[in-house]
Amino acid sequence: MLGAAAPAEGFGAFVRSGTTVETKAVAGTSDAGGGYAVPREIDAMIAATLKVASPIRAIAQVVRVGSAGYRKLVTSGATPSGWASEAGARPETATPTFNEIAPPMGELYANPAASQAMLDDAAFDVEAWLAGEIAGEFARAEGQAFVSGSGVDRPRGFLSYPAATTGDAARPFGTLQYLPSGAAADFGSDPENRLIDLVHALRGAYRQGACWVMNAQTAARIRKFKTADGAFLWMPGLSGGQPDTLLGYPVVEAGDMPDIAAGAAPIAFGNFKAGYLIAERAETQILRDPYSNKPFVHFYATRRVGGAVMNSEAIKLLKIAAA
Structure with a gap:
């Protein structure tokens, strides 16, 4: 029987010697939605167009947090010093200014579904493929947010901050x-x-x-x-x-x-x-749900991540x- 439980060489034997192969009659709702994968012998390695994932995560500071209320203090300005004689007065010097950084956070989610028949009969590992697709899409989406995100229910990208030509000493x-x-x-x-x-x-x-x-x-x-x-x-x-x-x-x-x-x-x-x-709560979480919408199996994936400029200089x- 040609399917998830049958070796791929069964189809090759049929091609080479005419050996009869029984195929499962699995109905797909559409070819693009799974029909292509089920009744035909196909390459088990699925080709896909590559999505551009931003590398900002690799060059930024990434911290793991336990809640959405992460805060960080950043000081601006230095602590001035001064010269004095051995017995001279030491007047008070200025102190740095503390600024609180609260990276805007949002939750990425995806909830694709696959029929149980497709999971059983497809010529490739549908669950692993869906997990890879979700991870790739999340990387692309968060990368775009790190560059130009609005900061509303998502990270704030560094290009969304105000900019001026003034130098570090005079710029807010x-x-x-x-x-x-x-x-x-x-x-x-x-x-x-x-x-x-x-x-x-x-x-x-x-x-x-x-x-x-x-x-x-x-x-x-x-x-x-x-x-x-x-x-x-x-x-x-x-x-x-x-x-x-x-x-x-x-x-x-x-x-x-x-x-x-x-x-x-x-x-x-x-x-x-x-x-x-970049502040993140955990890695991507994927929940397999075969109960809510039978005969479909849902793969509910979430990732909570935030981002903000920490030092504008x-x-x-x-x-x-x-x-």
Whole structure:
């Protein structure tokens, strides 16, 4: 019998020698919904179009929390000091300002269903496939939220924060600094100098561990930039697993970053370990429910995650604008 309990070579024997093979008569509601998988001998490895998952989780600070009420204190400003003689007075110095960070959290969920007949008869492991599909979709959705999420029932992306051209000393806490590209809808006449300025807008302490974040289309433009003497700014990784570098800093390709367009910020540079916080309660939870909607088996998956900018001085943006 050809099905979940029968070896795949049974069909091969039929093809080679004409051996009769009994097939189960399983009704699928539609071909795309499962009918393709049941009555035909198919490749057990399911091909799928790849979904772009943002790598922000890999470069940000990730903490596990026990509840949705996670808070973190961040100080802005340093503690000033002063000089005094041996017997001189020591007046009171200023104290740092405490800022509370509360990453907005939301719950991702999915509730796909498969008929029991499909689970029994499909030529591949439907449960494992659904689990992989859910995990991949959750990674894609949370990655988009880390970049541009609104903060309403989901993480707040770093591009959704206010931005200004003022430096760290004069800019309000929670406002990112951006440098203009020099043109209203594209890079200006000296894009390589703008990138150098962006690097040095970040304080030296944050540049240890900093990286570039951009999408593939922007990276394709940047790879063609040269210095005045004809040297490329972009250096490809020399061995497997080594990232490409731009001006000596690794480049992280994030598909959720915007394209080059007027008013957009297609390039970010910063230390995301210091600048962006991801708070999650647990790994993805998947509940198998064969009872609520017989004869279908539901796979209810949830993941609770939040995100917010933790230090607005640690991330800089290049904005497509004349000034």
